[in-house]
Structures are given as C-alpha cells and as structure tokens.
Amino acid sequence: MTTVLFDVPGPRARVRHRLLAVVGVAAIAAFLGYVIWRFVDTGQFEGRKWSWIEYKQIQISLVESLGRTLAAFAVGAVLALAFGAVFAAARLSDHRWVSAPAAVIVELFRAIPLVIMMFFFYYGLPATGIKLTAFTSVVLSLMLYNGSVLAEVFRAGINSLPRGQSEAAYALGMRKTQVMVLVLLPQALRAMLPTIISQLVVLLKDTALGFLITFEELLYWGRQIGGQLQFGRPLIPTMIVVAAIYIGLCLLLTWFAHYLEKRNRRNKKVIALEDDKAALVVVANDHQA
Numbered sequence: 389m390t391t392v393l394f395d396v397p398g399p400r401a402r403v404r405h406r407l408l409a410v411v412g413v414a415a416i417a418a419f420l421g422y423v424i425w426r427f428v429d430t431g432q433f434e435g436r437k438w439s440w441i442e443y444k445q446i447q448i449s450l451v452e453s454l455g456r457t458l459a460a461f462a463v464g465a466v467l468a469l470a471f472g473a474v475f476a477a478a479r480l481s482d483h484r485w486v487s488a489p490a491a492v493i494v495e496l497f498r499a500i501p502l503v504i505m506m507f508f509f510y511y512g513l514p515a516t517g518i519k520l521t522a523f524t525s526v527v528l529s530l531m532l533y534n535g536s537v538l539a540e541v542f543r544a545g546i547n548s549l550p551r552g553q554s555e556a557a558y559a560l561g562m563r564k565t566q567v568m569v570l571v572l573l574p575q576a577l578r579a580m581l582p583t584i585i586s587q588l589v590v591l592l593k594d595t596a597l598g599f600l601i602t603f604e605e606l607l608y609w610g611r612q613i614g615g616q617l618q619f620g621r622p623l624i625p626t627m628i629v630v631a632a633i634y635i636g637l638c639l640l641l642t643w644f645a646h647y648l649e650k651r652n653r654r655n656k657k658v659i660a661l662e663d664d665k666a667a668l669v670v671v672a673n674d675h676q677a
Contacts (some may be wrong), residue, residue, distance in 0.1 A: 427624065437622040440613055441629070453609035454633065460523060460595045460605065464530030465588050471531055472538030477568065479543050490539075497536040503597055505529040510601040522603035526595065534591045541583050545576035585645035589638050596634070606630050 397405060427433060440446055478490035497505075509525035520528070549572055557567040577584075599608035610630040614623030 432622075432624045434620075437620045437625050440616065440619040440622055440626075446613060449609060449613075450629075453604055453606050456523070456603070457595050457605040458637075460526050460530070460598065460603070461592045464527045464534070464595070465591055467527065467531035468535040468538055468587075468591060469584075471535030472542050475535070475539040476542035476546070479539065480546060480568075482564075494536045494539045497532040498540070500533070502529055502533045502594055503600060505532060506597060506601050522598060522601050525601055526598040526603050526605075530591055530594060534587055534594070537587055538584065541580055541587065542576070545580035545583075546572050548579065549575055581649055582645060585641060589641055592637060592641065593634065606633060 431437065475490050475494050478486050479494065481487045481490075506525055506529045509520050509528055510522060513520060546568075553571055553575070554567050557571045562570070595605055596607040598605050599611060602608070607630060610626040611623075613619075614626040615621060
C-alpha cells in the first residue's frame with residue numbers, strides 16, 4: 389500500500405527502523421548518563437549547592453520572578469492574538485490600500501529577530517527621548533514578532549476553508565464582516581488551535597530573552613542566584629530549577645490545548661451538514677435569534 393508521499397515499509401525496512409530507533413534511544417540515554425555523571429563528579433548535587441532553596445527570601449524572589457514571567461506572557465499573548473487577528477483581516481481585505489501595508493508590516497516584524505526588537509525598544513528609543521521599562525519592551529517585542537506569525541496562521545486557516553462557505557453566506561445577504569466573524573473565523577479557529585498553542589509556547593519561552601535587557605524574570609533570577617559565592621556558585625542547580633519550571637509551564641499549556649480540542653469535538657453546537665448553504669442558514673438563524 390502506498391500514498392502520494394509515503395511508502396509503507398516492508399519487513400526488512402521495519403526491522404531496520406526498529407534497529408535505528410534502538411540505537412538512537414541508546415545513544416541519547418548514554419549522553420544523558422554522561423551528563424549526569426559529570427554533574428555528580430563536579431559536585432553539582434552536593435547539599436551546599438542546593439542549600440539556597442531553603443531560604444525564604446529566595447523562595448519569595450523565585451515566586452516574584454515567576455509572576456513577572458507569567459505577566460509578560462499573558463499580556464504578550466493577548467496582544468499578539470489581537471495583533472494577529474487584526475492584521476490577518478487586513479491582509480484578507482479586498483482593498484489594496486489596506487492589504488498592502490498590512491503585508492509589509494507583517495513581513496517586516498517576522499523578519500526582525502526578537503532580541504533586536506527588545507534592544508531597540510529598551511536601549512534605542514531612549515536616544516529619541518522615549519523611555520520604556522524592561523517589561524514594556526519585552527511585551528511590545530513579543531506582540532510584534534509573535535503577532536506577525538499568528539497573522540499568517542490566521543490568514544492561512546481562513547484561506548483553507550472551502551469557498552462554498554463564504555459564497556453561501558454572501559448568497560444569504562450577509563456582509564463581509566458577518567461572514568468573517570460568524571462563519572469563517574469560528575471554523576478556522578478549531579483548525580488553527582494546535583498551531584496557535586504551539587506559537588504561544590514559543591512566546592512563553594521567548595520571555596526568557598528579557599534577561600538580556602535586565603528584565604527580572606526567571607532566567608534573570610537564576611543567573612543572579614547562580615552567581616552567589618556563599619552557595620558555591622550554584623549556576624547549574626538554579627538552571628535545573630528554572631528549566632523544570634519552564635518545562636512544566638509548556639506542558640500545562642499543551643495540556644490546555646488538548647483539553648480545548650476535545651471540548652470542541654464534544655460541542656453539540658457543531659452540526660455536520662453536507663450542504664454548506666444549509667449549515668449557514670442554521671448559523672444565520674441562530675444569530676438572528
């Protein structure tokens with residue numbers, strides 16, 4: 389059995405794939421084992437290098453830095469989603485004077501590295517008399533970069549829908565705004581949800597770049613504690629804690645995406661109809677009601 393892009397492997401190929409998988413897993417396990425052995429050999433798991441976590445003030449500063457990270461993520465995510473929705477709609481506009489500038493803005497901010505934007509907002513703008521806080525600089529950078537990526541995600545999701553959906557909506561007398569908000573966007577969001585969540589995970593990890601402009605988030609906190617001589621410079625232990633927190637947050641966000649996806653599948657309001665126009669009549673009647 390074959391498909392366009394994939395040939396089902398035969399018996400020899402399956403044996404070869406399993407052998408390569410075993411070798412790959414063994415190599416990764418050996419590498420991790422070597423890293424852990426080096427940590428043990430250099431005393432990274434000694435009690436002295438982990439004693440810092442017992443101090444109440446350090447625990448409080450950890451929670452505060454986590455709160456600043458989550459605040460930057462939350463504000464940046466909301467603004468990025470709004471930015472992406474607005475500019476995706478602008479790029480889909482029939483008016484050239486709207487779609488062309490929107491395309492330039494989206495492509496521009498997608499091409500500029502995030503770190504450069506942070507440095508520009510925090511260190512560059514003060515030369516013009518505009519001074520922004522580290523938090524504001526991080527949030528603006530996250531909004532512009534990730535919002536531009538999400539704009540393309542939204543645009544691709546809407547364009548992937550069958551043309552019959554919009555044509556039937558126009559035949560019912562709906563305006564373009566109603567077609568976009570009531571018909572196309574709800575369907576596209578369900579299809580785009582995994583990609584949106586993946587980009588939000590990237591946004592969450594990008595908050596760590598804020599330490600380069602002295603934004604006191606998790607990585608900045610770990611670097612400060614890791615350089616303390618009284619604890620034996622526990623840089624690796626603090627980075628392990630920081631990495632574990634980031635991994636936990638990303639897994640939580642991924643779990644939330646799966647939860648939303650399952651909830652959408654169980655949604656009784658989603659009616660599978662073969663005729664696009666009949667489905668849109670249901671949407672229009674619900675809106676009028």
